[in-house]
Amino acid sequence: MQTALAKAAALILSGDRELGNILLVTARTSLSSSLIALLLGVPLGIWLGACRFRGRQALVVLNRTLMGTPPVVCGLALYLLFSGVGPFGGLKLLFTAPIMVLAQVLLITPLVAGNLETCVSGAAPAVRETALGLGLGAGKTFLLLVNECVYPIFSTYLLAFARAIAEVGAVSMVGGAIAWKTNVMTTAIMQYTNQGNFSMGIALGIILMAVSLLVNAAVSLLQGRLSR
Amino acid sequence: MRIHACAKTYGGRTVLRFPGLTLAPGTICAVVGANGSGKSTLARLTAGAIRPDGDGPALESPCQVGYMPQKSFAFRLTVRQNLLLPGGDPARAEALMEALGLTSLAGRRADRLSGGETARMALARVLMRPWELLVLDEPTASMDMESAILAERLVEAYRRETGCAALLVTHDLQQARRMAEEALFLYNGQLWESGPAKQVLFAPERPETRKFLEFYGGERPSRD
Numbered sequence: 001m002q003t004a005l006a007k008a009a010a011l012i013l014s015g016d017r018e019l020g021n022i023l024l025v026t027a028r029t030s031l032s033s034s035l036i037a038l039l040l041g042v043p044l045g046i047w048l049g050a051c052r053f054r055g056r057q058a059l060v061v062l063n064r065t066l067m068g069t070p071p072v073v074c075g076l077a078l079y080l081l082f083s084g085v086g087p088f089g090g091l092k093l094l095f096t097a098p099i100m101v102l103a104q105v106l107l108i109t110p111l112v113a114g115n116l117e118t119c120v121s122g123a124a125p126a127v128r129e130t131a132l133g134l135g136l137g138a139g140k141t142f143l144l145l146v147n148e149c150v151y152p153i154f155s156t157y158l159l160a161f162a163r164a165i166a167e168v169g170a171v172s173m174v175g176g177a178i179a180w181k182t183n184v185m186t187t188a189i190m191q192y193t194n195q196g197n198f199s200m201g202i203a204l205g206i207i208l209m210a211v212s213l214l215v216n217a218a219v220s221l222l223q224g225r226l227s228r
Numbered sequence: 229m230r231i232h233a234c235a236k237t238y239g240g241r242t243v244l245r246f247p248g249l250t251l252a253p254g255t256i257c258a259v260v261g262a263n264g265s266g267k268s269t270l271a272r273l274t275a276g277a278i279r280p281d282g283d284g285p286a287l288e289s290p291c292q293v294g295y296m297p298q299k300s301f302a303f304r305l306t307v308r309q310n311l312l313l314p315g316g317d318p319a320r321a322e323a324l325m326e327a328l329g330l331t332s333l334a335g336r337r338a339d340r341l342s343g344g345e346t347a348r349m350a351l352a353r354v355l356m357r358p359w360e361l362l363v364l365d366e367p368t369a370s371m372d373m374e375s376a377i378l379a380e381r382l383v384e385a386y387r388r389e390t391g392c393a394a395l396l397v398t399h400d401l402q403q404a405r406r407m408a409e410e411a412l413f414l415y416n417g418q419l420w421e422s423g424p425a426k427q428v429l430f431a432p433e434r435p436e437t438r439k440f441l442e443f444y445g446g447e448r449p450s451r452d
Contacts, residue, residue: 126301127301129272129295129297129301130301130350133275133277133293133363134294134356135292136313136314140313148303150304
């Protein structure tokens with residue numbers, strides 16, 4: 001463990017270019033996918049939580065099912081769709097960063113929507129009734145509802161980011177873990193472990209945990225500032 | 229202003245069967261009755277927060293309805309921002325806050341106020357705009373005596389200023405007697421007695437109303 005820690009410190013301090021690239025690809029895909037999932041999942045979650053319409057319960061059940069989608073199943077589906085013989089093969093997205101982002105978005109969006117749906121279901125009746133009593137329109141009521149759910153949105157974002165940065169099954173299938181191109185922290189750890197280079201794997205794991213800690217700390221700080 | 233004859237059923241149980249009501253502008257109508265008699269359901273139907281059984285809204289013609297629900301909700305904004313939500317003059321917001329002793333809390337987050345302070349804020353907020361009909365569901369239930377009196381004066385002044393009609397749901401019989409010209413007594417989801425407040429709240433015809441007044445008013449109605 002000491003060797004691994006020393007190796008992690010040495011790797012960071014040495015400014016290793018491959019490590020830098022792995023970190024950059026990881027950060028780019030995880031941040032992009034978690035933000036896209038937030039943009040899609042928050043309105044969807046609010047809609048499912050606040051509105052009552054025919055078929056809503058079926059959609060809620062479907063979303064809850066998608067929350068448990070195994071990453072490899074998602075990866076396999078995208079692989080088949082975007083491979084040379086698949087309907088979207090012409091887009092030539094397989095083994096690129098964008099399809100890794102797409103895979104993560106598909107996995108994370110139901111989690112974001114599900115979390116928000118649960119939160120909004122609790123807050124929406126009081127917000128809606130109060131807004132109605134003040135003669136507020138639908139747009140303003142929606143914004144007030146988002147404002148009431150700002151803490152859950154932050155915690156949901158953290159959940160989404162954590163899921164994205166730790167994801168390995170789908171990204172390795174559709175990204176291919178190609179060095180300098182689609183290799184992220186999790187796939188690199190797998191590669192080094194398969195090669196028997198355990199200290200390098202542990203070192204990357206420590207860096208991965210540190211990155212996760214930094215993002216969590218930053219979001220919590222922002223959350224704390226907003227709560228004042 | 230006419231509230232249609234309407235009913236409301238939840239899970240097969242009819243919680244309110246209301247024969248309808250006409251309210252003249254500038255009139256305050258108190259709605260009294262025990263817990264579960266259908267007072268809040270009537271308030272919510274009138275405000276449009278819930279729809280009656282069957283088609284159409286409870287109100288005969290669309291009008292501007294201001295509504296303060298039984299559980300006052302404070303948005304995660306400052307007290308001043310809450311008051312400005314329905315629109316209106318910022319100077320009016322300051323005047324309303326002063327009238328209800330909220331000036332020192334103007335910059336505080338409204339969702340961190342006490343129950344009584346939240347109720348005062350919610351009342352001030354609904355009075356920011358001129359309404360044709362004001363529906364107040366137990367507006368002073370969580371206020372102390374002094375705040376409740378201030379709130380009553382404010383509603384009186386608002387009524388004089390705007391000429392709006394008001395439906396006042398209350399458990400406070402003295403408040404109903406002080407403020408209302410008309411009164412309804414609901415019993416088990418039915419309108420048991422209605423008419424001028426002087427009659428319903430002081431000299432009711434029905435024994436159930438008299439029993440209620442004795443219990444809540446602490447005094448024997450004149451017909452007894």
